[in-house]
Amino acid sequence: MEHELSIQQAPTRKEKPDYSDLSFGKHFTDHMFVMDYNEEDGWFDARITPYEPLLMDPSSLVFHYGQAVFEGLKAYHAKDSGILLFRPEKNFNRLNISNERMNIPAVDPDFLVEALKKLIHIDRDWVPTQEGQSLYIRPFIIATEPALSVKPASNYKLMIILSPVGSYYSNSDQMSPVSIYVEDEYVRSVKGGVGFTKTAGNYAASLKAQTKADELGYDQVLWLDAIEKKYVEEVGSMNIFFKINGEVITPALNGSILDGITRDSVIELLRHWNYNVQERRISIEEIKAAHQDGTLEEVFGTGTAAVISPVGKLKWKEEELTINHNETGALSLSLYETIAGIQTGEKEDKLGWTVPLEVKQT
Template identity: 65%
Template sequence: MNQVIELIKTDVKKEKPAANALGFGKHFTDYMFVMDYNQEDGWHHPRITPYAPLVLDPSVMVFHYGQAIFEGLKAYRTKDGRVLLFRPEKNVARLNLSCQRMSIPQIDEEIVLDAIKQLVEIEKDWIPNEEGTSLYIRPFIIATEPSLGVHPSREYKLMVILSPVGSYYSDQLKPVRIYVEDEYVRAVPGGVGFVKTSGNYAASLKAQEKAELLGYDQVLWLDGVERKYIEEVGSMNIFFKINGEVVTPKLNGSILGGITRDSVIELLKHWNIPVKEAKISIDEINQAFQKGELEEVFGTGTAAVISPVGELKWKDTTMNISKGNNGNTLANRIYEEITSIQLGKAEDPFNWTIEIK
C-alpha cells in the first residue's frame, strides 16, 4: 500500500500545560492521525488533521458490539534534544494481532508506523523535558458502520492521538499494594485476554473499585478456570524474584504479551540473571513468601515501566515484600536501565530505540 499521508494544518495552537500539571492522559496535542476503512477502498485517506471531536452516528457498531482496540507507546526527549521511540514496531504488530482476534481488517504496519513518526515529528515541541515525563502515543481503531446487525463492521476508523504525560504514579518507584482478586475473572483461554480490546478494561473496573475500597492500588488477576494461577495485574504484567530466579506467568492466550515484559526478559538474559516464563500459582507464591524466598515482586508496562510491589493481599494472607523497601533492588536496576535506554542516556545493545528525524 503506497499512500501519501496528507497534512491538514491548523492556525490555532493550544497552550502547553506545565510539567507539574501533566498527570496521565489529561492533555492532548494539536494534531491527530486518522485513516478510514470500507470494503470498497480498504484502508484509505491517511491524514494528519487538527485534533477535534468526532461526529458519529448513534448506531455505529462500536457503541453496541464493542469492536474497539488500542495500543500505548511513548516518545522521549533526550538531554541533547533528540526524540526517541521505544520499540514502536512491536506495538504496531500487536495492533494487528488485536485486529485479527477482533475481526477488524489488518492494517499496513509500515504506513501506521510512518504515520506515528510523522505525527510525533510535527508535535515534538509537546514532548516535555522534565524527569519522568514523556509523550504518550495512543493508536486505536473503532467500528464505525451504522448498523445494529450482529456481524463484524464493514467500516472502521483508525486514529492516533498524543498526550504529554508525567509519571504514572506520583512516586514512581514507591512500592504499590496489590489485591489478589478471587471473585471476578478477567479472561479465559480462547477469549480476548491476550489482545488490547476496550472491553477487557471495562470488565476489570469492578474489581479495581473493590481493591481501591480496601486501600489497594491495583488488582492481580488469577486464571478464569481454576482461579489459582497468576495471570497479570490490571495495567501491567507481573514478575516474581524467588531465590535469585525471576519468574513471570507464561503467555497462555489470556495474558497480554507486554512490550515492556518482553524487554525485561531480554534484559535479564543479557545480564545472565535466571529468568523463566512458567505457569505459577498464588499458592506457590504464598509458600515462597512463608519460607522467606520471595525476594521481590514488580509489575511492567508502558505507562509506569516498572512498578515495585510492596504488598500482596490474598484472602486472609498479607504478604509484605521486602518491607516496602524501594532501595537497591532488581526492579530499580531494571527501571534505571530501561529508562536510560529510552532517554538515550545509556547504550542500546538491543536496537530498541528509533530516532525521529
C-alpha cells in the same frame, strides 16, 4: 499498498499545560492522525488533522458491540535534544494481533510508524523534557458502520492521539512500591477469549474489581486464572514478575495474558544479564509459600505507562504479604534505570530498541 499522507495544520495552537504537574492522559496535542477503512478501498485517506471531536452515527457498531482495539507507547525527549521512540514496530505488530482476533482488517505497521513520526514531528514541542515525563501515544481502531446487526463492521476508523504525561502513578516517587489486591471472585479472561488482545472490553470488565481494590486501599488488581482461580495471570495495567531464590518467574503467555512490550524487554534484558528467567505457570499458593520461607525477594510489574512498578504488598483473601519490607528491590531499580535510560538515550542501547525521530521529507 502505498499510502499517501495529507497534513492539515491546526489554525491555532492550544495553550500548553503546566508540565510540572502533569496527570496521565488529561491533555492532548494540537493534531491527530486519522485513517478510514471500507471494503471497497481498504485503508484509505491517511491524514494528519487538527485534534477535534468526532461526528459519529449513534448506531455505529462500536457503541453497541464493542469492536475496538488500541495500543499504548511513548516518545521520549532524548539527552541530545532529539526524540526517541521505544520499539514502536512491536506495538503496531501487536495491534494486528488484536485486529485479527477482533475481526478488524490488518494495518500496515511500517506505514503507521512513519505516519507516527510525522505526527510527533508536527507536535514535537509537546514532548515534555523533565525526568520521568514522556509523550504518551494512543493508536486505536473503532467500528464506525451504522448498523445494529451483530456482525463485523464494514467501516472502521483508525486514529492516533498524543498526550504529554508525567508518572503514571500519583505518588511523586515513581519507584515507591505499589500495593496489589489479588482478585479471587471476578475473572478477566480465559484461553480462547480475548485476554491476549488490547480490546476495550477487557478493560471495562476489570473496573468492578479495581473499584473493590480502591475501596480496600490497594493500587491495582492481580488477576488469577478463570478456571481454577489459583494461577497468577497479570495485573490490570501490567504484566507481573516474581524474583524467588535468585530466579525470575513470570506467567507464561497462555492465550489470556497480554504479550507486553515492556514484559518482553525485561525478559530480554534479564537474560542479557545472565539471569535465569522462567516463563511458566505460578500459583498464588507458591508465592505465599515463598514468602513464608523467605525466598520471595522481589515482585514487580511491567508496562508502558509505569515501565517498572515494584510491588510492596500483596493482599490475598485475609492475608497481606509484605515484600522486601515494602521497599524497592535492587533488581526492580536496576531494570527501571536501565530501560528508562535507554528510552531517553542516557544509557547505551545495546539491544537496538530505540528509534530516533527522523522524518522523511514529502
